[in-house]
Structures are given as structure tokens and as C-alpha cells.
Amino acid sequence: MGLQISIRESGDITILDLRGRSTIDSGESELLSQHLQKLVANGVRKVLLNLIELKQVDSSGVSIIVRTYVSLKRQGGDLGLLCPGGRVLEVFRVLHLLNTIPTFENEAQALASFRPRGHSATS
Amino acid sequence: MTTPCSSAVAPTAQKTALLVASGGDVDELLTNVLASEGWSIQRVVDNQHILALARAKPFDLIVTGRETRVAEDVELLRKIRSARPHVRLIILTDKFTPGDVISAMREGAFSYFSAPFAASEVAEMVRAAMAEPCWDDGIEVLSGTPAWFSLTARCDLATANRLVQFLHGVRDPSISEAEKDQVISAFREILINAMEHGAHFDPSQHVEISFIRARRAIACRVKDPGKGFSLEELRHAAVGSSPEDLFSHATVRDEQGMRPGGFGILLAKKLVDELIYNEKGNEVVLVKYLDPPQSSALNQRHQ
Numbered sequence: 001m002g003l004q005i006s007i008r009e010s011g012d013i014t015i016l017d018l019r020g021r022s023t024i025d026s027g028e029s030e031l032l033s034q035h036l037q038k039l040v041a042n043g044v045r046k047v048l049l050n051l052i053e054l055k056q057v058d059s060s061g062v063s064i065i066v067r068t069y070v071s072l073k074r075q076g077g078d079l080g081l082l083c084p085g086g087r088v089l090e091v092f093r094v095l096h097l098l099n100t101i102p103t104f105e106n107e108a109q110a111l112a113s114f115r116p117r118g119h120s121a122t123s
Numbered sequence: 124m125t126t127p128c129s130s131a132v133a134p135t136a137q138k139t140a141l142l143v144a145s146g147g148d149v150d151e152l153l154t155n156v157l158a159s160e161g162w163s164i165q166r167v168v169d170n171q172h173i174l175a176l177a178r179a180k181p182f183d184l185i186v187t188g189r190e191t192r193v194a195e196d197v198e199l200l201r202k203i204r205s206a207r208p209h210v211r212l213i214i215l216t217d218k219f220t221p222g223d224v225i226s227a228m229r230e231g232a233f234s235y236f237s238a239p240f241a242a243s244e245v246a247e248m249v250r251a252a253m254a255e256p257c258w259d260d261g262i263e264v265l266s267g268t269p270a271w272f273s274l275t276a277r278c279d280l281a282t283a284n285r286l287v288q289f290l291h292g293v294r295d296p297s298i299s300e301a302e303k304d305q306v307i308s309a310f311r312e313i314l315i316n317a318m319e320h321g322a323h324f325d326p327s328q329h330v331e332i333s334f335i336r337a338r339r340a341i342a343c344r345v346k347d348p349g350k351g352f353s354l355e356e357l358r359h360a361a362v363g364s365s366p367e368d369l370f371s372h373a374t375v376r377d378e379q380g381m382r383p384g385g386f387g388i389l390l391a392k393k394l395v396d397e398l399i400y401n402e403k404g405n406e407v408v409l410v411k412y413l414d415p416p417q418s419s420a421l422n423q424r425h426q
Contacts, residue, residue, distance in 0.1 A: 002247075015150050024315060025284055033383065059312055059386035063373075067383040087304065094393035095361075095386065096369065 003028035013046040013084050013114050014039055015082075019053040022061030029060035036068045045077030046114045049100075050107070052083035057091050069101050078102070082110050138253065139163045141177065143170055143204040145215055149243040153186060156246045160253055170199060177203045182210060182406030184252050186245075189238065191222035200230045209259055211252040215245065224292050225267035228274065231259055234285055235292040248288060255281055262286055270336045275329040276314070276324035278348075286332075287311050298341070298413060306341050306411045309391040309398075313345050313407055316387045321347025321405055343409045349402030360385040362392060 004019040016036075022029050039047065049065065051057075069079040077102055080102040092098050104110035140157050142164060144150055157164050165182075167173060170191045177185065185203070187196045196214045203210055211233040216223070219237045227235045234248045252258075261282035265273040276282050290307050316332065322328035331346040357363040359381055364371045372385045392398045397410040 025280060052253075058308070059390050060384065062390070064387045066370060066386070067373055067377075070370050083268040090305075091308075091390065093388060100369065 002026065004034065005033055007035070007039075011046055013048055014044045014110055015048045017050045017053065021056035022054060022064070023056055023058040024060040029058075029064050032061065033064045033067075036064065040068065040071060040075075045072060045075060047072060047077070047079045048082055048107075048110050048114070049079065050069050050082040051088055052085065054084070054088050055086065057088045062091060062095065063098070065101070066097070078114060080104060080110050080113060082107055129374055136161050137161065138183045139165065139181070140184040140186070141165050141167065141173060141182040142186045143167055143173065145189045147188075148178075149189075149215070149245055152242045152246045153249055156249050157184075157253070162253070166221070170195065174199055174202055177210065178206055178375075181207055184249065185210060185212045186249070187214050187216070189217045191216065192218045193227060193235075193237075197223070197226045197230050197232070200227075200232055204231055205276045211255070211258065213245070213248060213252065215240070217397060219292075221269040221293070221295060222267075224289050225264060225269070225272050227292075228262055229264040229267060233258065234288050236288070237264070237292045237294050244288075248285075251281060251284060258282070258285075262289075271333065273331070273333040275331055277326050278324055278328040278330060280315070280318070280324070283311070283314050283318060286314070292321065295336070302411065302413060305394040306343070306409070309394040309409055309411075310343050312387040312391040313343075313398075313409060317345050317347035317349075317405075317407075320352070321349030339413050339415070340345075341411045341413065344406065345409075346406040349405050351401075351406075353404055354388075354400060357388075360388055362389040407409040 002020050003022055006017040008015050008017070018032070020028065022032050036047070047068065065079070072079050081092070082104050084103065092103070102113060104113065136316050136333045140162050142153060144166060152340070154164060165176065165304065172189055173185060173187070187199070193214060193216050196216065200212050203212065213231050213234045213236070214227055215236050217238040223237070224235055233252050236245055258281065261277040262285065263275045265275065267273070287307060290310070293303070296302070314332070317330045322329070328348045330348070333344040335342040347422055359372050359375045359379060361369055361372050364392070374384070376383065377384060388398070391409065393411065395411045399408045399410070400406070
């Protein structure tokens, strides 16, 4: 299964479609980390992680997402989660991360949420 | 105990796989995975044909058919390994009993899938089998009954993954799949922590593990060979963060130049009911209580 990452853009928002799993097993989480670090280093400040096709996440995957979220918030950016389900939703739920990291059930709603936040982030 | 892996097939030789037809998407997917890596594939219609072929020539990987009982697969494996100790044999089965997983581990199966299972998961394990040059002393069953089994696991991720798949193969109708997933996920986090922090993924080191199935609970003990730690001093882990600031450990990790992490113990703690460390901090017991069906709803209201 591994992890497949597709990257697309909607305005100044970068969307990562994740498919497979983000675990420590065969370096999947490390792959996600590399992609996110590269994006942030290149100036991306608004990231939406589309988790609808992500089947499994472990603490290594969660840690990458949290680190990126914290890093983006420090730089006036933001990170959101789109459609976590099944085991992935369970992991985010039990860790109470859904209370902190904005999570959405449809993409349009997720994209809209970035715009007002982006304007107010520098205030 | 098997002989060292150095006697296995040379890396440059073409690898060969023997597959028993299972039907459906399993056959197609395995063929694609093996062919894409240049493996030679031989097919047989049932397990009866495996032994003669495996005795006549070495196969690097054998995948059984799902129609056979596990007891027969394990007996077959025992006979093959007496001549070919490093063969990687993956058991697929629709016909199993609660003790079959332990038998399969004890006899040195590479992996074990009991129905229902996804073809993609089998394909992934086949990829792991193809990539593992030295694997067959990774898991050693020390004692085993369906209610209590103990084993050691070599401190590497490939062995951890194999062990976790064996656990997924356990079918117990009295445990819901959701509860089983929670226990396995928690165990996996603790196991990888033990291998990483207790042994730095040193494959010469081993973790000790026991599983106990009581009538109303599942318990799992993991002991690593490390010097231990104190939960109270664990500032770089989320379990040491205040609930109001779950991310403060991330700052500590950044300051200390550590890789992203720190959610393993917290996640394990949330997925089971109790996580109990010994004084030294190198031994932990996970406990998951299993509610009787009639009281499940009441207990959920209390959570």
C-alpha cells in the first residue's frame, strides 16, 4: 500500500492528496515529512491534507502533521485536514487533535476556511 | 534454531516463487507484484503439490492456497523447512482455529492471513518477503496457548510488521474488530518504542512479549533491553504535555534537534484502558477490558 502523495493548488492553498498509509513501516511518514518540509521551505503557508484515501496513520504520521501545523502557525500560516475516516479518524479523535487542527468534511468548505484565517493571521 | 541466513540464495540469482491458486484478485495482484520485480513464478492448483516441488528445487517464497486448513499448512511448512530452512512461506487461509496463529509463528511462517483479508495487504507482505534477506530468526515463540503466549522479537521494523500481521490474523468472535484494532495499534506503538528507544533498532537485540487473553480483558507485556526511562521526565513526548497544550513537546523536540515524534505512548494510552510501566521503565503492560455485550452501551455513556 505505501503512501502516494499528489500535490495540487487552489489559489495560495496547497492540497496534498494522501493515499495509503502514513506510518513508520517503510518510510511512509518520512516521505510525507520530506514533501511538507519542502513545501514550507518554498514558501507555502496554507496546506490542506486530503485524508479521504488515507487508510492508516500511526504516531509517526501524526507527529509529522502536528509539527507542520505548529510550524505553519508560527509563520502565520495554517493547516487543515479534509475527510479523515475509519482508523485515521479514530487516531485523531482519541488524541483530541480534531479540537485543535481544523478538520472539514468537504473541500469547498475547507478551502473557504483558509481565506478569512489568512487575512487575520498577521493581526 | 535455523542456520545463518548467509546460506540463503545468492542475491544475484533469479528469485522464484511458488503460488497456490487462491482465486480472485489475490492471484492477479501477487503475479503482478512478483513479475514486476523479475521473479520467476510457478503455479500449482493445491497445497498437495507444494512439497514435492519444494523438495526438488529451492523456492524463495511460497504462498499457500486459502482452501487448506492451517494445521495442514503448518505441517507442510515443517517438512519444507527441514530441507529448506530459509524458505519464506505465507499462509493464506479460510479455515482456521484460535491456536493456528501461534502454530504458524512457532514453525517459522513468514506471515499469516486469515479470511477476510485484503489482497493488497497480502501483496504488501509479499513485497516485504521479497525484500528481507535475513528474517527467519526474527520471531521465536517461547510458549503458547490461545490464552497465553510469549515470544521474543528481533529489534527491527520488518520483524515488528510481521508480528503485527500475525496478530491481525487472530480471529476471536468474542472480540470486536474495533477492539482488536485498538489493542494491536497500541501494542504496535509500544513495540516500536521498545525497539527504537530500548534497543536503537539493533537487530542483535530482542524484545520480550507476552499476550494474555482473560475472559474480560486482553493484556500484553512488552520488555525491552534498554535502561528504561521515567514518564515524569519525558518532556519530549506528548504524554508529558499538559492537556491544554498538547503540542508543547514539539517545541522541546525542536530545541533538542529530535525528529518529529512523541505521540506513541499517548496514543497507546488512549487506545487501551491501562498502560502500566515498571519502576525502571523498560517494561510495560497494556490492558484492554472487554465489556460484556449487555453492558457496552452503559459503559460507553460513562466514557
